[in-house]
Amino acid sequence: MKLQRIRVEQFRQFRQGLELDNLQPGINLIHGPNESGKSTLVRAIRAAFFERYRSKSAEDLAPWGDSSAAPTVEIVFEHKGQRWQLDKRFLKRHRCDLLIDGTSFSGEEAEEKLAELLGYQFPKKGASKEEHWGIPGLLWVEQGTGQDIEKSVLHAGGHLKSALNNLVGEVASSGGDEVIQAVEQQRQELLTATGKPRGDYLALANERETLKQQVSDLQARVTQYQVQVDRLGTLATEYEQANRERPWEVARASMKHAEARFQEIEALQEQQNRGKDSLKQLQQNLSLLQQNQAHWQSQSEQLDQRHKSYESARKQLEQQELASPDLEKSVASARTQYRFAEEALQRARLRDKRVQLQKDCARLNAELAKLIQSQEKARNIQESLSAARKQKQQNHIDPHALRQLRQDQRELDDLNIRIQTAATRVTWNLDAGHSLELDGERIEGQGDKLLLEPGVLDIPGMGNLGIQPGGDDLASLQRKLQRLKQSLSQQLAALAVGSLEAAEARHGRLQDAEVQIQRYDELLNSLAPSGREQLDAMRADLESELLARTAELETLAVTERADEDKGADTKPLSLVESELKQAEEQLAQAESKARSQETELLTARHACEAAHREWQRVQNELSSPERQQQIEVLNRDIAAVEKQRAELELSLKEREAKIEEARPELIRQDIERYRATAEHQEKAQQNRALELSEIRAKLEAWGAEGLEEQCNEQRAELEHVNRRYLELDRRAKALDLLLNLLKEKRQALTRRLQAPLQKHLDHYLSVLFPEANLEVDENLMPGKFSRGSELGQMAELSFGAREQMGLISRLAYADLLQEAGRPTLIILDDTLVHSDAERLDSMKRILFDAATRHQILLLTCHPEKWRDLGVEPRDLAALKLQSTAG
Template structure:
């Protein structure tokens, strides 16, 4: 198929006719900048073939704002030495005319003939979609879709397979498909796609497994039944033997004897505990008696010690009384020095107070004067501030509203300019002395007027002319002017001004007053940070404080000049006072400590004398002698009682150890457990006997062996049916595999012609690479050296290149099968680097020897070495096209 010329009219931006003629059999390079109409040309070609002429879904072809347009496409092409001419119109005048070597077709007949020729489908209703496009959808690449080839191949798959059928003849015959489908259907009744059982086959497998499990359960219950019968016999013998012999009675008798022996031991242990308590009491009494004896014997030593302590106390008292007079003299001297230092400090403080008052008076006078000046300035600033507030209030206006007013005025000016540009222009040049009237106003000499509304031109002596400006844009502009003028009037009224200039002047005055107000507020804060009232209060307080300082100065005593000059300073006087006070304090502390020492020594002397006399009187009395004799007798009796208790305890302890009470306790526990265990064992036998009898009666009523025989027969029946279906499934699966392998071999023979063309182009770009196609003729696995992956995993640019190579291979396949081919590329390969782009140019140049290629681009500089003359779309627009 060789497209010779394309003519379109009233399609999108091409309101005037555009002719793209003299198209070459090979590559045709059409270039133009963005929005120049390249995609519109591609859309026009697609609409001419894909869209039904009566379709209402082609509104995108209509030029903007032209409801009366009739989008028209005319195509002339040659195929199999026959001339074809197609003319198709949409929307207002729906037509489709096709002329093939003088034979005419029209309407649906013409469209169906084209669809059959190129290998696509027409939609039943609505717009044509991707699934309808078939072979052209594969070979005509829209902008930005070069890398997406899977769906295009899927939609063109039937036409591609038909072409392969023509090439390989009966090899591609689908006569065996019905057999494979029938076998797949029968196999699908028994097996899933992964070869697992399904349907009755799966149910039989589950039933067989369930029956086997039920039989296993019954076998286990039968085995348990037999075991329980044996267990019943053994347990009955054990129960009867224990009931006759009663072995637990002997254990109970042994338990009672062991408890009696332990009670006897407990009596001995209680006696032993009482005697131990008595021995402990005797030992405590003996220790107290010995302590009392020791205390009585130590009284003589205490009397000698107390006499020595009395002599020491008398000597210490004499020493302390001798130190009293020097300490009193030191105190009186220190007090005299302290009194003199105090008087000097008082004079220094009065002098410092006098100087401080002089400084305070000078400071307060300066502060009072400064506050007076600040108060005066603050008053002046406050008056100006009130005037600025009044000025701001008088000129108050909203800045945002003024800004909106400016915007409205600017929009009105722009709309006025725009309306004047599209308005009906009336110009005149009259002879001297002649005049006309336009809308009631006289015009003369020469001039010009832009008319937006209906106007009347009166010609004296002839009548009047009515002028009605036309066009939808003009009416829209007139309405927009009216709306903007009304909005401007409303905004002026809202601001209370007559014009934008007046509003801006008021805004300037308002902003100036606001700035002045802020400045004056800052000035007022600088002289009166806390307000004028606070400043006035500070001024009055300073005056009162100044007068108070002057009164204090007058009340200070005067000091003679020479004495004031030689008097020490306050700091020196305070230091002298501190030293004198420390010395006085030390002297008084020393005297106080001495007085305490004297009192302590006198008290110690009195206490020592009293204690010595008291102890002496006690030792010389008769009562003490009697106490010593009584104490000696009590000690002897306690020693004798202790010896008797120790002997008794030792003998009884030997007797208790011989009886071994720990072993007796173990015997009691052992005999008790033995009796309980034997009784519990007999009870357990009795309970187990009852349970076994009940269980055996229940199992015997169930007929376990009969159930097991029924289940075994049912299992045998299921097993025979399962084996039958199992053999059938294996046979069908084997047969399907054999047929599928044969079919795949045929498919590989079908793929061979397409693979040949793919390898031809791919070797130019990647000499060591292969691109395989699957049984649906879809490009899939891409291999390059040691790299292996799917085509969809390549980079965007590489997928775009592989997509174009695949399309060219499909075109070669179709051409070899005698099918028409036309390749349209809209801004393709834009993501290719320069090295890859060079290889793709070679591929395109090679393909152009067999196919016609329409290459649209906005980068003609990338295709300068393609070997074809580029055609400028902008230049084509300026050419006159005749009908």
């Protein structure tokens, strides 16, 4: 299908009509700015094919505000060597005429002819919508919808399959679909989409399971009934035997016997504990007695030790007493030397103080002289500062007024220059002996004069000439000159100066005075930051301090002369301080030794006295008769206690052997074992009696229910339901198998259809993404996209990439339709606007390749991006102007 000419009239913004002819079989690039009518042209093509000519929903096709318009679209195209011409008018005088190589059709017949050709359908009522557009809806891309392809493929799916029916085969045809639908319908009566039972099949399955459970429950109850009968016989035998033997009473008798034996052992253990306590007390008494015995034995040895200690302490005391006189002499000598050193230090300090006072007096005299000099400088600077301030006051001038005066003077000078330029210059060169009069002034020889006002030139013997200079501009300049002169005079009078130069001179003197004031202020601040009063106060302080230092110096001089009369030494202060420190250290050492010797003497005297007292005490104790008697009594007590301990240890050993032989822990365990046995045997007999009663009652109830009869009836019902269930189960499985086989067959045939479509997709995709792959599903819908290690759905790509992939898919569909002999026309309204330069270049190659097989209408508002497409662009705005001019 190749469009040759399109004409629209009274269609939205095309009131006067627009004709687009000489359309090429390949790419037709139509460009224009926004709102130039590109989308309107596309809307006209879509309306010509999609909208019923009688449609009442076509009001939006008329020009805005024109209710009497009749939107008209005329399209001429060629298909398979035949010339088709469509004339369609909407709203007013609506009609539809179709001419095919001389054969005419009109009205709905013509519309159905077009729908059959292109593969779309008309709505039964209302405006045409996306679901009616079929194949044109897939290949004609509106502005901003290039990335959305899923719905277009879905709506064109039936037409695609119908157009390619010869490639699909019988199962994929409508007849094959009916078979699959019939099988699916019968399968759906028995199975859900996931293969689970439903309907009668599900009801029978549930009933079957219910009956199985009921039969199982009844069989379990019958089995349990038989088990309970057997249990009743066994339990009755055990109950009678236990009543005869009464094992719990035997266990209690054994427990009492074990308890009696355990009480006997506890009595032995109590005796053993008391014996151990007695043995412990005997051992404590024996230990105390032995300690006393050892103490008395050690006192004899201590007597010799005490005497030796006393002799040693006495000799130490004698040595300390001999050393005391020498140490006292050393302390007295050190104190004398320390006193002499202190007196020498005091004299040296007085000398140093006198020298320091002399230096202080000299420093104070120098500072006083410097301060007096600073006071003099400050007074001179203050006088200069006052003079500078007076000069500033005398030469004060307003800087704003001075700037205004300068500006007005510059304007006056500029105005004078302009006046001189605009004025009439009269020049003359008269011969000798001749003269003229200009405004009553005689002129002769050579010269010139500027005339700012009208003048009269008198020529003797001839009359006069009137000279009118400048014109209106000169008069205006003169008036402005007078105003400026008057303003300057007023400003000079206000500033009390005669000229601008005088004002500038005053301003210069003012600036000099300000600089001097700043410099004098800085000098004065450097001399007296707090003012001259500070200098006066500092001078008074210095004079007072100098007077005090002088008086103190005179007093020290009198004292120093008295020391010189006594013949005192004149050593330096540092040497005297060193001698004093040395004397102090020697005194401290002597006093320390004296104190240590005194302490040692007192310690030795005390130790000697204590050693003598201790030696005398021990000697008195050892020689007393009472002590001898106590030693004899102590020896007898020790012998008696040792005998009692031996007897008690033998008794404890024999009793411990009896206790260990009796094994009290085992007897305690026997008591617990017999007690638990009696309780368990008695409880077991009680449980047997209770269980016998329950089993008898349960068996009586089950016997009345007729469990075996109920079980047989439920088995018969289960067999009946199971036969019906197996019939439906076989039918469901057969239908499921048949449906799977049919679908597998259709999928295999569908893959045969996908192969050529995949081939065309790969052809275009290799240009844009060399390593990528785009798969289509059984509904011919592009879906899974892979590129290298990346794997995902096409819908997950970026907006620009989805737009590019959408166009590639549409071109592949067009190639497939062309192979099936169906007409193809591709319309792209402002597409690929989200593509970068590199991707757009690849898409141009793809479009140029597709244009060798299909006609493409490419409308854009960016013609500069398509300059290298290899086709001649057509300016829609220029076409509109041509149509209007025609």
